[in-house]
Amino acid sequence: MTVSEISRLFFADGWLQALAQGTVRTLGISLGAFVLGLAIGLIVAMVKLKGPRWMVICANCYTTLYRAVPELLLILLLYYAGADLINLTMAALGQPSVEINGFMAAVVVLGIVQGAYSGEIIRGAIESIPHGQIEAARAYGINRSLLVRRVILPTMLPFAIAGLSNLWLVLVKESALISVVGYSELLTAGRQAAASTKHYLLFYLAVAAFYYLITLVSSSVFRQVEVRFERWMPRHT
Amino acid sequence: MKKTLLVTLQACLLAGIASSAFAADKLVFGIALEPYPPFSFKSGKGDWSGFEPEMITAVCARMKADCTLNEMSWDGLIPALKSQQVDVVLNSLSITPERQQVIDFTQPYFFTRALWIGDRSMELDPTPAGLKGKIIGVQGSTTHSAFVKKYYGETSTIRYYNDQDDILADLRSGRVDIMLADQLVVEPLLEKPDNSMLASKGVAPLDPLFGDGVGAGVRKGNDALRERLNVALQSLRDDGSYEKIRERYFKTDITTLK
Numbered sequence: 001m002t003v004s005e006i007s008r009l010f011f012a013d014g015w016l017q018a019l020a021q022g023t024v025r026t027l028g029i030s031l032g033a034f035v036l037g038l039a040i041g042l043i044v045a046m047v048k049l050k051g052p053r054w055m056v057i058c059a060n061c062y063t064t065l066y067r068a069v070p071e072l073l074l075i076l077l078l079y080y081a082g083a084d085l086i087n088l089t090m091a092a093l094g095q096p097s098v099e100i101n102g103f104m105a106a107v108v109v110l111g112i113v114q115g116a117y118s119g120e121i122i123r124g125a126i127e128s129i130p131h132g133q134i135e136a137a138r139a140y141g142i143n144r145s146l147l148v149r150r151v152i153l154p155t156m157l158p159f160a161i162a163g164l165s166n167l168w169l170v171l172v173k174e175s176a177l178i179s180v181v182g183y184s185e186l187l188t189a190g191r192q193a194a195a196s197t198k199h200y201l202l203f204y205l206a207v208a209a210f211y212y213l214i215t216l217v218s219s220s221v222f223r224q225v226e227v228r229f230e231r232w233m234p235r236h237t
Numbered sequence: 238m239k240k241t242l243l244v245t246l247q248a249c250l251l252a253g254i255a256s257s258a259f260a261a262d263k264l265v266f267g268i269a270l271e272p273y274p275p276f277s278f279k280s281g282k283g284d285w286s287g288f289e290p291e292m293i294t295a296v297c298a299r300m301k302a303d304c305t306l307n308e309m310s311w312d313g314l315i316p317a318l319k320s321q322q323v324d325v326v327l328n329s330l331s332i333t334p335e336r337q338q339v340i341d342f343t344q345p346y347f348f349t350r351a352l353w354i355g356d357r358s359m360e361l362d363p364t365p366a367g368l369k370g371k372i373i374g375v376q377g378s379t380t381h382s383a384f385v386k387k388y389y390g391e392t393s394t395i396r397y398y399n400d401q402d403d404i405l406a407d408l409r410s411g412r413v414d415i416m417l418a419d420q421l422v423v424e425p426l427l428e429k430p431d432n433s434m435l436a437s438k439g440v441a442p443l444d445p446l447f448g449d450g451v452g453a454g455v456r457k458g459n460d461a462l463r464e465r466l467n468v469a470l471q472s473l474r475d476d477g478s479y480e481k482i483r484e485r486y487f488k489t490d491i492t493t494l495k
Contacts, residue, residue, distance in 0.1 A: 009281075013280065013281040013282075014280065014281030014282035014283070015281035016281075017281065017282065017283075018281050018282075018283060021283070079313070080313070080316045080320075083316075083320040083322070084316075084319070084320050087320055087321060097320075097321045099321070099322050100320075100322070101322070102309070180310065180399075181309060181310055181313055182269070182270040182271075182308055182309040182310030182311075182313060183308075183309075184270060184308060188270065192270065192271070192272070192279060193281065195271065195272045195400070195402040196272040196278060196279070196280075196281075198429075198431055200406075
């Protein structure tokens with residue numbers, strides 16, 4: 001295969017643009033799911049540490065269940081069975097039907113699964129905060145929400161950030177699972193390109209390169225974040 | 238780059254305003270996101286072409302409807318129709334009694350037979366006895382898979398695939414021995430140089446499982462839309478527009494069974 005042929009496939013035929021659009025969608029899914037997962041994870045961690053007994057049991061069930069069931073199965077469940085169920089409920093309530101598109105299904109499912117994992121990471125991180133710090137804050141008469149915002153969250157983050165950046169990288173790759181319902185994220189775009197042009201090797205390698213690029217960029221972003229959050233941590237040399 | 242983005246954005250916005258202002262009525266057509274030439278295939282730039290996207294455009298022009306395409310996987314089309322994510326599936330959907338239990342169909346707009354494809358050098362007799370112990374590849378949720386499952390399920394191994402392109406790839410690499418697929422789709426593909434090792438192994442016999450032609454599917458009970466589609470399809474037939482589209486993609490008449 002010559003360079004001119006490759007450039008024709010990527011530029012004149014527009015497949016590079018298709019892959020780039022797929023990348024944007026993959027990033028969109030991953031970001032949405034990551035934010036949703038963090039929100040759920042934070043709530044779950046708080047419940048597990050301080051909540052009433054029945055809520056702790058619920059939270060434990062949630063983390064066990066969603067870490068046990070394959071994400072692929074959850075996507076199929078939400079996309080096909082879930083859409084029916086939601087629309088039946090909406091119809092019963094006299095509301096117009098809602099559309100569950102691939103993007104939403106991916107964000108919701110991956111976000112819920114991420115919540116289960118990040119909940120455990122955040123819980124572990126909060127538990128590693130030296131108890132004296134929280135006691136000291138209480139001694140000043142700080143109220144609960146301020147305690148969470150000013151003491152627990154900032155001191156927990158250095159312990160959690162490595163685990164969370166790992167989760168993000170796994171999440172970017174798991175977003176490819178939504179290709180099963182034909183939503184054109186990066187992997188589907190690559191498959192489409194490969195199958196249409198019959199240049200399987202070229203396009204699958206290009207897709208791999210795109211994923212690698214995402215990982216490379218996000219690693220460096222996380223490194224910056226990590227440096228910022230850990231600036232008060234004692235250095236072990 | 239920035240400028241192109243801006244222009245595209247403006248165009249999208251304008252189109253959005255225009256369509257919401259003059260929307261006669263909006264119809265969403267479901268289409269399988271896989272290369273299925275000559276019926277439907279998508280270019281790198283993102284536009285669809287093929288017999289069926291052209292038929293959709295023509296039908297929509299006749300119905301004066303504002304139509305959009307919703308891409309999904311082939312086996313998700315009927316669930317999407319049922320859960321109201323799409324209104325019509327005009328995408329090589331054969332009219333079978335099994336499908337008629339869950340959705341309604343318009344009149345058929347083309348007919349096709351099923352063709353066996355196998356390795357050129359391999360002697361294959363596509364009868365249940367002849368394919369005993371062989372591996373058959375078919376696309377899942379198709380009439381071909383229903384046919385193969387009924388007559389060959391006991392004696393042959395059946396592999397189900399998500400799209401047809403994967404079966405061809407596995408057939409070339411020898412992971413399946415024979416495949417059953419739509420004649421109108423695979424026959425032109427046999428002429429492609431990468432499929433030179435493959436050859437036709439004969440047309441499958443007529444069977445009720447293959448259905449009675451290919452029609453557009455609508456939600457059960459949506460008779461108004463079904464009638465409008467029928468009228469539009471008939472008027473395309475009557476004034477020769479159908480033939481004009483057909484000639485661009487098929488050499489032979491596809492309105493009757495050969």
